[in-house]
Amino acid sequence: MEFYNSNAAASIRESIFYLTEEGSSDEKEQIIKRATVSGQVTLCTRSFGRGTDFVCYDQTVATNGGTHVIQTFLSEQFSEETQIKGRTARQGDQGSYSMILLDHDLEKFHIQRKNIEDIREGRGFAFQMFDALTNSLKITKTYHTIYELLHDKRIDLFKTQYVANMEYVKQAKERHKTARDFLSSLHSGDIDSIRKFLVKENKGVENISKSRTVCLMDATGSMIHLLHKCKTTVDIMFERVSKILEEHQISSDSFQIQFVVYRNYNSSHEKILQSSSWETKPQNLRTFVSTIEVEGGWANEAIEIGLWHANQENEKENITQVILIGDAPPNTRDEYTIKWRQNDDKIFEVSSDISICDHFGNKSVEKH
Missing domain, CATH: 3.40.50.410 (von Willebrand factor, type A domain)
Known part of the structure; x- marks a missing residue:
């Protein structure tokens, strides 16, 4: 909405539709049908990158290479990116895809603006990548394309999240076992175990x-x-x-x-x-x-x-x-x-x- 209402969109505002989860079913259906019409610009939230078919019936669009999709964020999961690319070529139709990213948004992937500039100017640079799964320092790698860097750093983030999530699951299982033991004590009438559990869980500062x-x-x-x-x-x-x-x-x-x-x-x-x-x-x-x-x-x-x-x-x-x-x-x-x-x-x-x-x-x- 910020872009839609900005001066930057003033000249094409009549051709812009925006698609959000809050819209009614009829509204969404109409916008999705019109999204692939020649001259149309449709702004979508990321949830529409999966499972939404933007079918192109406009021959003018098809003749000129099909629908073009611009992704404005780097997906944490490669599968999501693949799905978003798929919006451009439903049922074998042609389409194209590009990515426009705000360098500031790449901080979460530990990517700095200087890294992008070095690759763009052909200098390349080296990264020492830490593998969260093996808890070890990987070999130094030199990047020559921006996307290669984006993809590797995305994988690094996924590995970090995976390790953290597995540890969280482990802790949840331990808490689950404690709760089951307490229920067993209740069923068996083990007063001492019940008392110890309640004192430990409810004791404050x-x-x-x-x-x-x-x-x-x-x-x-x-x-x-x-x-x-x-x-x-x-x-x-x-x-x-x-x-x-x-x-x-x-x-x-x-x-x-x-x-x-x-x-x-x-x-x-x-x-x-x-x-x-x-x-x-x-x-x-x-x-x-x-x-x-x-x-x-x-x-x-x-x-x-x-x-x-x-x-x-x-x-x-x-x-x-x-x-x-x-x-x-x-x-x-x-x-x-x-x-x-x-x-x-x-x-x-x-x-x-x-x-x-x-x-x-x-x-x-x-x-x-």
Whole structure:
């Protein structure tokens, strides 16, 4: 809709239709039929790239090579890309296909603009690729075409997600077994086992919380690999924290952790900052992290929003430390002013990250 209403589309707006999931069945059917008419431009959301037949009955289009499809995003799965290409050649009809990508959207695949420029200018470059399946560094590979790079980095992302998903399934099976054992105890009347299970599952933080940690994490496109790993390492983090507390003779139930993700001012106000409740158990945090998807990004990121939130939490009740995980610096004062003014919502108005860190320093909050 943004493109449809923009000045860039003004000269061809009468020839443009847009196809979205929200349209009625009759509306969708009419637009799909007209999509392959000569001179027609149809904007579709990605869901119509699978299972939707755009049949061409216009001989003018067929004579000139058929329908042309432009894909404006890089599919995470090659099968989806193949399906989208198939929209151009139904039932053996001719068609053509091209891809136009925003370099900023490729951050999630760890592809930089310089990589694209090097290949385009014929320089080529080398990548050391880490194989998530074998946990090893693969041989260096030189790329000579842009698509070769795009495809390999897409495969890398898929492998990372696969490993993370398999670990998540493993944890889910363990939780499932625990639940089944509890049900067996209920059926058999094993009071001791029932009591132990309920105490463990429902025991909250000790009356006096001795450790409160805020974990701030960048959730823009370039962080997708790390975010997937985070979804499956929450349990490990809890185990390590518990071990450290026990070494200092502090009850492992006396700490709380809150997960907070930040993005940038080109995200909607509900996505610039998202936070979990304070938790003492890994499964609750895992549930929260599983709902987080990477999006956006705008050079330096809105770390100041995350620190502002941590400061608000510290005002309510003292926090012990702030752990910051990101791959870009915070916005400068000038960047914050410019980006904040361009955001339609203008929900957050905070001071600079530097002054917030100073404020934490005055309150003896550890920053990592």
